[in-house]
Every structure is written in C-alpha cells, then in structure tokens.
Amino acid sequence: MKSFYVKTFGCQMNENDSERIVAVLRRQGMTPALSADVADVVVFNTCTIRENADNRFFGQVNMLRERRVREPGMRIVVAGCLAQGEKDAIFDRAPHVDVVVGTHAIGSIADLLERSDEERHVIDVSTGDGSIDPMVDLVPEPAEGHKAWVTIQTGCDNNCAFCIVPQVRGPEVSRPFGAIVDEVRRLAEQGISEVTLLGQNVNSYGRDLTKRLRRTSDGIHDHGFLAGPVYVSDGIRRIRPLFSDLLRAVSGVDGIRRVRFTSPHPKDMREETFAAMAESPAVCESLHFPLQSGSDRVLAAMHRGYRGERFFEKLELARSIIPDLAVTTDIIVGFPGETEDEFEATLELVARCEFDSAFTFIYSPRPGTEAGAWTDKFVDPEVIRDRFERLKLVTERSGAAKHRARVGKIEEILIDGPSKRDANVASGRTRQNKLVHLAGVDGERLRGSYLNARIVDAGAHFLHGELLGPPARGAHASC
Structure with missing residues (x-):
C-alpha cells in the first residue's frame, strides 16, 4: 500500500483542492504519510500569485532531488496554479518532477501517476470545456474535524491588471445551487459545524447560472437544483447573482452553526448580501473586503471597477446593517506607477476605514498579467519598503483599537x-x-x-x- 503527502501553498481555494486530492488518493487505497521524506508520492499544490510562493516551492521540491534518484519508485507531483501557468518552467528547473497537473485536471492525478510508471514527465494542463470540474463535487476530507471549505465557484471573469488567476483558473463557473447545499448537509452529518464558502468572487456567484436559464431551458430539468428554490419561485427569471439566496440556504442547514465566505469583490457587493448576512443566524459577523489601493487613479489602472469613496460608502452600509461587524482587507504597496501622493491617499482611506486587520502585500509582477509588462513604471524597492512600513503602522493602529474595544465582552x-x-x-x-x-x-x-x-x-x-x-x-x- 503506497503512502502520500500533500504540501499546499497559497490560498483557501488551494487548501480545498488539496483536501479533494487527498480524497482521490485515499480512494485509490493510498494512506497519508507524516512527511515528504517518507512518502511514496509527494504532491505539491502550488500558488503563483506572488513570486515568493514560486521560490518557496522550487526550494522545497529541489530538496527531494537526491531522494528521487535513490528511490526510482518514488513519485513527485506538481499541481495547482503554478502547474497550470508555468508547466515548462517546472520541468526546466526541477527535471526530477514526474507529473504536472493543472487546476482543471486534479481529478486525473491517479491516472497520471499510473502513466508515470511508463512515461517520463507526464502532464495534463487541459482547460476543460468551460463547465465546473466534476471533481469539485467530490466531498473532500477536511483537514480539521469541525471546519470545512466549500467551493461554490471556480475561475474569475474580472481582469485585474495585477492578477494571474483568470489565466490559471479560467473563466468564472458556478456550481449548481443544490450541489452546494447537498455538500454542506453531508459535511454537517460528518460533524462539521463551520463552513467557509470559497470563490474568486463569491458575491457574483450564480450570475452565470441565471444567464444560462434565461437563454434556454432545454435540457435543464431541475431549475431549482441549478439556481435554488427562491429564484424559481419568484418567476421573474432575471439574470442576477444568487449569493444572498445561498447564504440563507446554507445558514439553514441543520448542524451548521457558523458560515463564512471569501472573497467578495467590492464592485459586485450589494445591499442584499449585507441583509442576508444580518438575517441568517449562522452567517458570521466577519467580512473580508479587499481595497487594494486608496488612489482612484491606481484603482482604475488596476481595473478594480470602483473608486475609493464608493468603497467607503459600501463599507459604511455594511456596518450599518450588520451589528458588530469585523472587516479585514487586502492592500498592495508599490503598484506600477504609484506616486507618493497616491500612496498617501491609500494611508488616508485606510485610516478612515478602521479595518480590524489588513493583509498588506508588496507588488509582485506576474508574467502574463497586464501590469507585469509595465517594467518602466516599477517603483523603487527602497521606496516600497518605506511605504510598506508606514502602511503597517496605520493598519496595526486601527487593529489594536478594535481589539482593545473587545476587552470585557x-x-x-x-x-x-x-x-x-x-x-x-x-x-x-x-x-x-x-x-x-x-x-x-x-x-x-x-x-x-x-x-x-x-x-x-x-x-x-x-x-x-x-x-x-x-x-x-x-x-x-x-x-
């Protein structure tokens, strides 16, 4: 009986994919190993959002080079976003890797491993037919016995200038409404009490499903399973997101006490989502709301689809509807062309927003993205480091104040x-x-x-x- 070890880099979507990889390998009769040093099969589920994730992966995979030579029966698999976007670079920099499998084909890992007994450098980075990967409907094995990730959509239709996700994850595709609720019910039956709904842009969930129903109903026998009972009962059949409906439905699953979600996009955030959060007992008073920049010019260059003031208005609306709401955010420092005045605008808006915490990132150019080609606009690293530290002071000040306000509660x-x-x-x-x-x-x-x-x-x-x-x-x- 072979053993396996899965090492995950990157976001919650990758964590959820890794849980499904574990389920696939277990279904093949394999057992988990305690570390990559003893496993027969080592799977690296990779991220390519930032350059340091690439470097960490290559550092770890190359530590297995000598063992791979000593043990011909061992296999190394590289999955995830880096595999999808830079398959040739993987074999060039780590020729001892056996299998490369992209984000749309992780369900084929078992077959690819079997092929690797006869072939060298087996690869599958196919992009599928634009439908949801059937593997997503495989209930994963949660890493924790009381919490689970639940993927509600894959891919992204936004075109943020800094982001590689549309290239490596493909266009936005929503899972059927009923399939998600069924998965949450099965997880609750296993003892899971907290679920986090995952997607690149969760608050646009279901728009593609309603567009499909609007265009044609041929071959779609169960509209309620596809788009949910609320959409079917309203009779209007308009194209709209279904995320607020989904929040209410998942919150109502017996045994689920907490519902979280990540990540929404501010341009698509609607009042109906805030209302659903407030009215659904299990949905937590926690919102991740990625700002990225406080400069309107930089936001436009990023293709974010909102201005700083509009972001602030939506944030204030959320806080007025949802009592005791905690808000976190993402901010990029040193986006190509960012001036000192534009960075000051970010500091001012971040101070006004009073976030509970912020994930702050130094801009990382990604090959294949629009902004990655703006090399003449790259900001000096010393300037970026100074701005990063100044931003950190502002975000930590508001975070500390939010924490102090909870003492005694x-x-x-x-x-x-x-x-x-x-x-x-x-x-x-x-x-x-x-x-x-x-x-x-x-x-x-x-x-x-x-x-x-x-x-x-x-x-x-x-x-x-x-x-x-x-x-x-x-x-x-x-x-």
Whole structure:
C-alpha cells in the first residue's frame, strides 16, 4: 500500500483542492504519510500569485532531488496554479518532477501517476470545456474535524491588471445551487459545524447560472437544483447573482452553526448580501473586503471597477446593517506607477476605514498579467519598503483599537485545538474571526467545542480570554 503527502501553498481555494486530492488518493487505497521524506508520492499544490510562493516551492521540491534518484519508485507531483501557468518552467528547473497537473485536471492525478510508471514527465494542463470540474463535487476530507471549505465557484471573469488567476483558473463557473447545499448537509452529518464558502468572487456567484436559464431551458430539468428554490419561485427569471439566496440556504442547514465566505469583490457587493448576512443566524459577523489601493487613479489602472469613496460608502452600509461587524482587507504597496501622493491617499482611506486587520502585500509582477509588462513604471524597492512600513503602522493602529474595544465582552469561541506555542493554552476563533487564547484550557480535548469566554486582554493580533463555560445550544454569545 503506497503512502502520500500533500504540501499546499497559497490560498483557501488551494487548501480545498488539496483536501479533494487527498480524497482521490485515499480512494485509490493510498494512506497519508507524516512527511515528504517518507512518502511514496509527494504532491505539491502550488500558488503563483506572488513570486515568493514560486521560490518557496522550487526550494522545497529541489530538496527531494537526491531522494528521487535513490528511490526510482518514488513519485513527485506538481499541481495547482503554478502547474497550470508555468508547466515548462517546472520541468526546466526541477527535471526530477514526474507529473504536472493543472487546476482543471486534479481529478486525473491517479491516472497520471499510473502513466508515470511508463512515461517520463507526464502532464495534463487541459482547460476543460468551460463547465465546473466534476471533481469539485467530490466531498473532500477536511483537514480539521469541525471546519470545512466549500467551493461554490471556480475561475474569475474580472481582469485585474495585477492578477494571474483568470489565466490559471479560467473563466468564472458556478456550481449548481443544490450541489452546494447537498455538500454542506453531508459535511454537517460528518460533524462539521463551520463552513467557509470559497470563490474568486463569491458575491457574483450564480450570475452565470441565471444567464444560462434565461437563454434556454432545454435540457435543464431541475431549475431549482441549478439556481435554488427562491429564484424559481419568484418567476421573474432575471439574470442576477444568487449569493444572498445561498447564504440563507446554507445558514439553514441543520448542524451548521457558523458560515463564512471569501472573497467578495467590492464592485459586485450589494445591499442584499449585507441583509442576508444580518438575517441568517449562522452567517458570521466577519467580512473580508479587499481595497487594494486608496488612489482612484491606481484603482482604475488596476481595473478594480470602483473608486475609493464608493468603497467607503459600501463599507459604511455594511456596518450599518450588520451589528458588530469585523472587516479585514487586502492592500498592495508599490503598484506600477504609484506616486507618493497616491500612496498617501491609500494611508488616508485606510485610516478612515478602521479595518480590524489588513493583509498588506508588496507588488509582485506576474508574467502574463497586464501590469507585469509595465517594467518602466516599477517603483523603487527602497521606496516600497518605506511605504510598506508606514502602511503597517496605520493598519496595526486601527487593529489594536478594535481589539482593545473587545476587552470585557463575552464571546463565543470555537476551539481549534492547542496553541502552536503552548500546549497548556487553547486557541479558537470568535464569530468575528478573532483569534483567542485561553490559558489553562485543554485545547486537544475540547477541539471543535463552542465555549463562552470573557475577553480579558488584547494583543496586536490576538485576544486573551477567560473561560466561562459552554453557551446555551444555538446561542451566539457576544455582548
């Protein structure tokens, strides 16, 4: 019986793909190994959003070169976005790799491994027929026993100048409404109580499905399964997103206590989504809202589809509808052509927005993207580093203030397990996705439990809590 090990780089979508890869390999009778050093098959599920992800992958895969030579029966598989976009570079820089499989073909890994016994450098980076990959409907094996990712769409129809995702993930394709709800029900039956809905642009979910129904109903026998019962019952058949309908449906699945989602696009965010978040008991008071820049000129160059003031108006609308909402964001520093005044506009808008936290990134040029070709506009690295540190001060100031404001509150904590640094401390998340440490609590025994805790102290990136006991069933303690 062969063993396997899967190493994941990148986003939650890759994490979810890796869970499905695990399910495929287990279905072939293979068993998980503890590390890449002992596995018969090592799978690297790669990311190509930023250059440092590429470099980390090549560093790790090349550490296996000597072992691959010593053990001819061992196999190395490279999957994911880097595999889809730069297949030739993989074999050039790491010729000991056996299989390269793109984002649309990960369901074929078992067949490709079988072919690798007879062929050298087996590859499948086909882009499919524009429909959803049937592998997505394979219920994965969640890495955690109480949380799971659920893919609701693949690909992206946006054309952000800095982003490689449309090239490596393809156009936006939504899964049938009923298939998603069915998967969540199956996960709940397995004991999963928190799900995170995944997509490159989740709040446009379903627009392609309703467009399909508007064009023709030939061969589509179950409109409710495809687009949901609310869409069918309204009788209008207009082209529209279905994300707010989906939030309500998933929130209503018995056994699901928390629903999260990532990532939405600000240009497509609608008031109906905020209303669904507020009205669906299981949907958490947590919103990731990627700003990217506070300069209108830079936003236009990025092709983001909104201005800074419009972003702020939507953020304020969300906070007015959803009580106690925590908001995080993404910001790129040093986008080609960014001036000092434009960066100052970003600092000003970020300060106004008062985010709970921010993922800040130094611009990374990606081959094949529009902005990657603007080499004459690249910002000096020293200037970028200075701006990055200044932005960090602003984001950490607002984040620390948001954390201090939670001291004294009673929060419902979902325990994820022991702290990575101290086995005598349990770690978990609030509904606002705040990390909370509970000293003297057995995190391993209580993994997956919902407990009440009073917040007694606040750090820059986490909170300290004092255990009070379990909340009443179905209650969401936060006061």
